Amino acid sequence: MNWKHGAIIALAVTTATMPAIAQAPIRTERVQFARGATSATVRGAVRGYDTVDYVVRARAGQAMSVSLQTSSTSAYFNILPPRSEEAIFNGSINGANFSGRLKDSGDYRVRVYLMRNAARRGERATFSLTIGVNARPGNIGAAPGPIGSGAPIPAGNRVAYCRGEALQQYGVRPNYIRTSPAIANATGIIIDGTADQGRNGIKRFRCRFDTRGRFIDVMAMTRDGF
Template structure:
């Protein structure tokens, strides 16, 4: 077989290896909150490579909570910020609940899907997805503006599995970079609660090291610089 035939055969094999999810349209459904309510639960079913994006409108500084109850151990959800394909929460890594302060205003997408091995087998998942968004954005530093961290030890407790994602969101806002440029370590328990050490890549301004702190109940305290130029 000459190189031309080898190249064609390789291309055909690569095309056959493309997962079906790439060819399956993602279903979009906007989450509607009942009048006067800040949360809603939707029930759905997915099979194989089917994927559903639940669209949730929210503003910077608001807090969002998402939880998934499902019949399948292979069903998860991701949270994607407005106008981005980069998830700020990956359920297959962090579990079935997300709690976080939102950095951007716009339509967030909660993407429900099956893991590839289960999708390949054509498995089905029945689920209840609960989404909650607080009624108003958090206040800014000294002026009540949106998008700033809340008061010390305020807000709902964050589970240990969600702490790294929550920490990345808070740090990305404090250092003015996208979550992709935030790196976090593991959750470490101490006498007062839990801490996560991380770093923010600010490009020409260098790498800034920080520590996210949570109290004994899992409530977020602050992002604390742990070197002089990390402020």
């Protein structure tokens, strides 16, 4: 084999093993606030490996809030600061709401995407994304959390309810589910846990309830989703 053939084969192997997400172009949209407004809501959809960056210009010291409502439990957003690809917020780990003070001035990107497991299946998610930027950080509150459905689950039953929902989602026996105590925060109630799927590994998840105790979803906390 001569060096040209070797180079061609090496290139083919490299291309075949690249993550599919790297081959999907990122769509960019700039978010403009109406005159006098400090927030805006955009609506859209992503399918498969689609990725959308919503760009917002802000100054150091301002406060930003971002809230995502979506039809899919596998859709999330990250926040990337100016001139950097290192996210300051990772929705697949931190949830669907962000509120914090900004350290740098420039264009911030709110990146909406699907987790790899859903992207591989070509799933589609519609979403509503609300972005707020306030000149005085002290005046901005935490972004409202998502709202659950059905009747509120009594506090003493939430862990058991979470385990039941996780059993259905991960398809394992009851003794392969582990959960931690419920924790209340500003946007609702969370219960973290793990599902042992044997050869597929241990999957971390989070059960979410709203502030009234209504169940929202079981959110995958591992990067490969389910």
